[in-house]
Amino acid sequence: MNAEALSELYPVLAQLPPALAARVAAEAQTMTVPAGTVVFDEHQACQGFPFVIKGDIRVLKPAANGRELPLYRVLPGESCIITSSCLLGHTDYPARGIADGETTLALMPRPLFDELLAEPAFRDFVFHLFSERIAELMQVIEEVAFRKLDQRLAGLLLGKGKVLHATHQQLADELGSVREMVSRLLKGFAEQGLVRLAREQVEILDPAGLRRIAEV
Numbered sequence: 001m002n003a004e005a006l007s008e009l010y011p012v013l014a015q016l017p018p019a020l021a022a023r024v025a026a027e028a029q030t031m032t033v034p035a036g037t038v039v040f041d042e043h044q045a046c047q048g049f050p051f052v053i054k055g056d057i058r059v060l061k062p063a064a065n066g067r068e069l070p071l072y073r074v075l076p077g078e079s080c081i082i083t084s085s086c087l088l089g090h091t092d093y094p095a096r097g098i099a100d101g102e103t104t105l106a107l108m109p110r111p112l113f114d115e116l117l118a119e120p121a122f123r124d125f126v127f128h129l130f131s132e133r134i135a136e137l138m139q140v141i142e143e144v145a146f147r148k149l150d151q152r153l154a155g156l157l158l159g160k161g162k163v164l165h166a167t168h169q170q171l172a173d174e175l176g177s178v179r180e181m182v183s184r185l186l187k188g189f190a191e192q193g194l195v196r197l198a199r200e201q202v203e204i205l206d207p208a209g210l211r212r213i214a215e216v
Contacts (some may be wrong), residue, residue: 055103
């Protein structure tokens with residue numbers, strides 16, 4: 001991986017000693033995977049620290065009954081705190097990461113990650129990611145624990161623009177629910193004149209009405 005290109009996405013690398021930054025670029029294994037690829041899975045050993053170059057990785061917690069709870073996404077310029085925690089604690093993955101769209105990433109080997117932690121700039125970068133993601137995860141917990149599914153669905157629709165192109169299953173995955181419940185709620189929204197449903201499409205007709213549901 002070209003050192004300059006990697007540093008453009010991850011400026012922290014430019015703050016490292018030049019020889020160390022060059023090693024990151026040289027030793028990181030670059031790979032491109034198609035959409036839907038499981039990048040890492042539960043109970044799998046962590047092989048290294050990922051830099052996302054293109055695309056994104058959707059991180060979720062799967063349940064035995066097939067349901068999934070979305071946790072966060074890793075975009076270019078970001079990294080995965082679950083991976084970081086596994087590397088720091090020498091534990092296996094407790095969640096699953098799936099490529100959304102074709103995704104390119106550079107995987108830095110564990111020994112080099114351990115070495116970089118001795119550099120204040122890289123250490124601060126890792127723990128800053130922790131603070132950001134923990135705040136996001138607390139919001140997910142609050143949503144699941146304290147808000148009804150119709151409120152969460154209304155809020156999700158409001159954040160997607162006037163016309164949302166997605167299947168009911170995709171919406172259910174984002175909400176950590178099941179397709180049947182989301183379909184039932186969408187049908188109810190349509191009967192109230194809040195949305196118009198078409199194949200893999202939801203058109204927002206009454207955003208104010210959805211906002212009232214979301215804010216109850």
